[in-house]
Amino acid sequence: MPFADDEVRWGLGCGIGADGHWHGWFDVRVDEDALRRVGLHPGQPSSLVAGPSPPGWWHAAAERRLTAR
Numbered sequence: 001m002p003f004a005d006d007e008v009r010w011g012l013g014c015g016i017g018a019d020g021h022w023h024g025w026f027d028v029r030v031d032e033d034a035l036r037r038v039g040l041h042p043g044q045p046s047s048l049v050a051g052p053s054p055p056g057w058w059h060a061a062a063e064r065r066l067t068a069r
Helices: 032-037 056-068
Strands: 008-016 022-030
């Protein structure tokens, strides 16, 4: 891993959501200087979905082609 142990922090949480089910989440944080060392910088935007997801039939067709091989 390109980061030292003291350059990465993570947290874990869980609780009951509005729907009454348990939900869990976690976050990972990396020090700014460690990100710069691997060519990233803290000001870069997070990854975001750039467009709509393909329709359901597209996924089903891809799975059928995969299992037909």
